[in-house]
Amino acid sequence: MRVLCCLDGTNGERVSRAVSALLGLEERTIAVLYVTDTGPREEMERHRERHLRPPHPPLPRREQMRRAEGMAAQEILEEGSRSLGGAEMLQRTGRPEQEIVQAALEWRADVVVICSRTETEGVPHLGPKSVGHVARFVLDHAPCPVLLVRPL
Amino acid sequence: MARREARARKGSGAGSGQEGKGLPAALILLPFFEVSYCFPRCLKFVSQPVKTVLITLITGLVLLGVMLRPWKLNEAVVALAGAGLLLVLGLITPQALLLTLVQDWNTFFFFLGMMGLSALAETAGFFDWLAAVTARLAGGSRRQLFLNTFLLGSLISMFLSNDATALILTPILYSLTTRLRLPVLPYLFACTFIADTASFLLPVSNPINIIVLSAFPLDLWTFLRFLFVPSLVAISINIGVFFWLYRGPLRGQFESKRLPPASASIPHQGYFRYTCIVLGLVAICYVIAAAVRVPLSFIAMAGALTLLFGAWYWKQNTLKETGKQISWSIFGFIAGMFILVQALENTGLIAQFGLLLLHLSGGTSEGAVLVGTVGTVAGTNLINNVPMAVVMTSSLHHLAHAPLAVQQGFIAATIFGCDLGPNVTTVGSLAPVLWLLILRRRGLEVSGLDYFKVGVMVTPLMLVAGAFTIWLLLQ
Numbered sequence: 016m017r018v019l020c021c022l023d024g025t026n027g028e029r030v031s032r033a034v035s036a037l038l039g040l041e042e043r044t045i046a047v048l049y050v051t052d053t054g055p056r057e058e059m060e061r062h063r064e065r066h067l068r069p070p071h072p073p074l075p076r077r078e079q080m081r082r083a084e085g086m087a088a089q090e091i092l093e094e095g096s097r098s099l100g101g102a103e104m105l106q107r108t109g110r111p112e113q114e115i116v117q118a119a120l121e122w123r124a125d126v127v128v129i130c131s132r133t134e135t136e137g138v139p140h141l142g143p144k145s146v147g148h149v150a151r152f153v154l155d156h157a158p159c160p161v162l163l164v165r166p167l
Numbered sequence: 168m169a170r171r172e173a174r175a176r177k178g179s180g181a182g183s184g185q186e187g188k189g190l191p192a193a194l195i196l197l198p199f200f201e202v203s204y205c206f207p208r209c210l211k212f213v214s215q216p217v218k219t220v221l222i223t224l225i226t227g228l229v230l231l232g233v234m235l236r237p238w239k240l241n242e243a244v245v246a247l248a249g250a251g252l253l254l255v256l257g258l259i260t261p262q263a264l265l266l267t268l269v270q271d272w273n274t275f276f277f278f279l280g281m282m283g284l285s286a287l288a289e290t291a292g293f294f295d296w297l298a299a300v301t302a303r304l305a306g307g308s309r310r311q312l313f314l315n316t317f318l319l320g321s322l323i324s325m326f327l328s329n330d331a332t333a334l335i336l337t338p339i340l341y342s343l344t345t346r347l348r349l350p351v352l353p354y355l356f357a358c359t360f361i362a363d364t365a366s367f368l369l370p371v372s373n374p375i376n377i378i379v380l381s382a383f384p385l386d387l388w389t390f391l392r393f394l395f396v397p398s399l400v401a402i403s404i405n406i407g408v409f410f411w412l413y414r415g416p417l418r419g420q421f422e423s424k425r426l427p428p429a430s431a432s433i434p435h436q437g438y439f440r441y442t443c444i445v446l447g448l449v450a451i452c453y454v455i456a457a458a459v460r461v462p463l464s465f466i467a468m469a470g471a472l473t474l475l476f477g478a479w480y481w482k483q484n485t486l487k488e489t490g491k492q493i494s495w496s497i498f499g500f501i502a503g504m505f506i507l508v509q510a511l512e513n514t515g516l517i518a519q520f521g522l523l524l525l526h527l528s529g530g531t532s533e534g535a536v537l538v539g540t541v542g543t544v545a546g547t548n549l550i551n552n553v554p555m556a557v558v559m560t561s562s563l564h565h566l567a568h569a570p571l572a573v574q575q576g577f578i579a580a581t582i583f584g585c586d587l588g589p590n591v592t593t594v595g596s597l598a599p600v601l602w603l604l605i606l607r608r609r610g611l612e613v614s615g616l617d618y619f620k621v622g623v624m625v626t627p628l629m630l631v632a633g634a635f636t637i638w639l640l641l642q
Contacts, residue, residue, distance in 0.1 A: 024348050055351050058618055059337055062359050065589060066330055067242060067497050067553070076338045083342035091348070133350075 016043045019124035020102065021115050021153075022095045024049070024087065026130040026164070031098040033164045034128060045102035047095035048118050050111040051084045084108070112152035120158050128162045129153050219514040222258050225249050226507045234550050242551070243496035246503025259510045267509040268502055273462045277377045278497060280467025284449065285331040286492035287474035290484045291442035294323070294331070295432030298339045302347070303429065307420045309349060313413070316340060316354055317406050320361035325368045326450040329586075332362035347425050350416035356621055357409055364405045364629065366586045367394045371453045371463055375556045375585045378501075382560045383578050387457040393579040393640055397633040401587060404632055408625045438481040445473050501553060508557045517558070521565030524577065532572040532641040539580025540634045547588035556585045572641050579637050587633065590626040592619060 018038055020030045034045065060070035071077060092104040105122065107114040119127050132147030146154070146163070154161050229249035233242050253259045268275075288294065301319045305312035324332045337358045344354045366373035370380055370390055380390070410417070433439045449470035456466050478484035511517050524542065528534030539559075546555035559581040566574050 052351075055341060055355050058355065058359075059341065061618075062333055062337065065551070066334055067500055067551075068334060068494050072334075072338050073492065079342050080338055080345070083345040087345050087348055 017123060017125045018043050018045045019105075019115075019119050019122055019127045020045060020047045020095065020099065021111075021127065021129040022047050022049045022091050023111075023130065023133040024091045025133060027091070027095045027098055029130055029164050029166075030095070030128055033162060034099060037162065038126070038128075045099050046105050046122055046124075047092055047099060047102045048105040048107065048115065049088050049091045049095070050114040050118075051088055051106075051108040052111050053109055056080070112149045112156075115149070115153050116156045116158070119153075124159050126160050126162055127153060127157050128164060130164045131166070215514075218258055219516070221256065222253065222510045222514050223516065225252055225258070226511055229503070229507055230550050230554065233554065241496050241500075243499030243503065246500045246507065248503075250503040250506035253506065253510050259506060259513070263509060263513070264506055267505050271378075271381060271501075271505055273381045273464045274374070274378050274501065275498060276462075276464035277371075277467050278374055278501070279493070280464055280469075280471045281328050281330065281371075281374060282493045282497075283471030283489060284446070284467060284474060285327055285335060286489055287471065287478055287484060288327070288331075288442055288446060289335050289492075290434075290478060290489075291439045291474075292432040292434055293439065293442050293446065294335050295339055296429050296439070297323070298336065298343055299427060299429035299432055302343055302426050303423070305421075307423045309417045309419055309421055310410070312349075312421070313353060313357060313410070313417055314406070316357045317361050317402070317409075320358050321365035321368070321402060324362055324365040324372050326371065326446070326453065328371060329362040329366035329373050332365075333359055337362075343426075346427070347421045349421050350413075353409070353413040353416055356618070360405055360409070360590055360621075360625070361402070363587055363590050364401050365398065367582055368398045369453065370457050371467070373582075373586050375552055376582055377463060378553070378556045379560050379578065379582050379585070383563065384460055385578065386460060387454065389575070390457070393575065393637055394582060396640060397583060397636040400636050401629040401633045404629045405625060408628065412621065412624070435481050435483055438477055438483045441477040441481070442474060445470060445477065501557075504554045504557045508554075508561045511558075512561050517561045518565045520558070521562035524562060525566055525569055525573070528573060528577070530569065530573060532570075532576040533638045535573045535576030536580045536634050536638045536641065539577045540584045540630060543581050543584025544588035544591060544630060547585055548592045552585040552589055555588075556581065559585070576637070576641050579641070580634065583633055583637060584630075587626065587629060590629070591622050 016038065018034060020034060022030065030047075059072070063070050063072065072080075088106050092106060096102045096104050105118055107118060115127065115129070118124075129150050131145055131150050133149070145165075150163060154163065226249065229245055232240065232245035232249075236242070236245075250259075250264070254261065254264060297319060301315040302312055305315050320332045320336060323336055337355060340354050340358050341351060344351050363373075367376065370376045370385075370387070449466060452466045452470075453463060455461075456463055475484070475486065475489060478489070479486075508517065524538055528538045543552075543555055543559055546558070559577075563574070563577050563581065566577060
């Protein structure tokens with residue numbers, strides 16, 4: 016079984032527990048996926064245009080941002096991989112919901128493990144709307160079964 | 168006041184029949200316009216109503232172009248094309264055009280000095296250093312870092328304008344929070360919002376203020392009397408609402424050990440110290456110059472040139488490289504807007520708009536604040552705050568006979584609305600928001616709408632409280 020675990024930098028432990036508890040009996044191949052969200056960058060570009068500037072920041076700033084994104088992604092993936100016994104690491108950049116679905120397709124995942132919402136979305140963890148837009152999109156569009164992990 | 172009247176009288180061939188009256192500088196340059204001015208003579212006998220219709224049509228198309236930006240055209244191209252068309256059709260004379268641009272020299276030089284100062288301070292690592300120190304001072308607390316972001320953004324906006332906060336500090340904070348593995352959005356929002364919310368603390372806090380104050384020179388005390396307290400009120404609301412909105416993601420700590428040392432952001436110690444000293448002096452000079460009514464562009468330009476000298480001395484930057492960091496298209500956009508509004512002025516439409524504003528305000532200070540704020544906020548979000556500020560400034564010239572409190576109410580409301588208004592849609596123009604809504608309807612998740620929601624939630628509160636405070640201060 017090929018298990019694709021979606022990490023967001025805050026959910027490594029939750030995902031690891033879920034995989035161990037629910038998918039632990041079978042022979043499995045695990046990959047951890049982290050998507051660098053381009054949404055904030057797009058917002059910055061819109062803001063620059065509002066200030067009548069070209070959308071992209073100067074090259075040194077772009078490189079600084081890319082470096083920070085790369086370092087954070089690498090750390091998150093390494094932590095996830097360690098906690099899941101040396102899982103394969105997949106790193107992508109784009110809209111998380113779309114990239115996860117695409118990665119599941121390309122990696123030929125049998126199951127996608129995703130948390131209901133990230134800590135960063137900052138709304139109550141239980142009750143209506145407890146499934147964030149990324150998880151909701153993945154539930155709707157994933158090419159395979161999805162294991163939705165609720166908060167601990 | 169004399170300048171205002173002179174400005175209102177400033178003629179063009181379109182309406183006033185004052186062709187040939189202008190600055191000597193304009194007359195000296197007149198031969199250069201002869202070629203383009205050959206064509207207009209064919210419209211010389213066209214009646215005034217037709218000219219008015221043509222000018223209104225061209226201005227309307229330009230504003231629509233700025234709003235929708237077809238084929239991703241630069242706003243400057245759209246504005247200059249409109250201004251060029253007016254000139255070619257003889258709807259504005261070369262003299263009036265030159266006079267308009269020459270009279271607004273303070274705005275152009277302030278923009279240039281401000282962008283130069285920011286670019287050269289960025290080269291010195293000034294903003295990176297400030298952000299790193301701010302993060303260290305947070306002591307690992309997410310909430311404290313959030314508050315520090317607001318305070319740093321306010322400080323930078325106050326002395327180096329909102330552009331510096333929105334365009335330079337925001338990507339730095341993005342990198343910092345990404346590196347610290349913090350939720351990025353709250354800090355990003357804090358930075359972009361506070362850039363505008365803190366942009367009427369001082370006259371130099373927003374170039375829009377300079378556009379308005381070039382036409383209506385208020386002394387520092389009057390500016391502070393009407394706008395400093397409303398600014399503090401708006402900043403407090405901004406911080407309070409944001410802390411409530413992001414109470415979830417702001418819980419907890421971050422690992423300070425991930426922070427890069429502040430010194431790592433300084434490429435050259437000597438130039439960095441020099442930059443800190445120059446910026447400190449520029450801040451002091453800004454306040455003094457505003458108090459004694461010296462044009463603020465002098466200070467901005469002098470500061471930028473002093474920093475450029477330092478950059479050249481320590482081999483940190485060159486004139487050519489600094490020039491590349493400056494957005495020259497802004498000058499084209501502003502120039503185009505000044506010309507278009509001047510042409511409109513000559514049709515008498517701007518005077519009518521000014522009188523309409525006065526009528527709607529009921530001739531009272533509270534009405535002036537209310538109408539001024541609502542009008543500028545609506546215009547700012549429909550097009551952009553630069554054209555809105557130019558239109559309002561031009562129309563306010565026609566309120567010379569109104570009571571002083573009404574005039575001051577309109578001036579304060581124009582600055583307030585044009586500075587804070589863009590936060591409603593957060594992009595300063597309705598068009599991108601409409602696009603986002605269309606995309607969402609087609610089933611795409613659009614992060615931009617989240618930003619719009621935050622703007623709609625927090626900005627009306629700030630506008631109401633700020634406008635109410637201005638009205639209280641006018642009593």
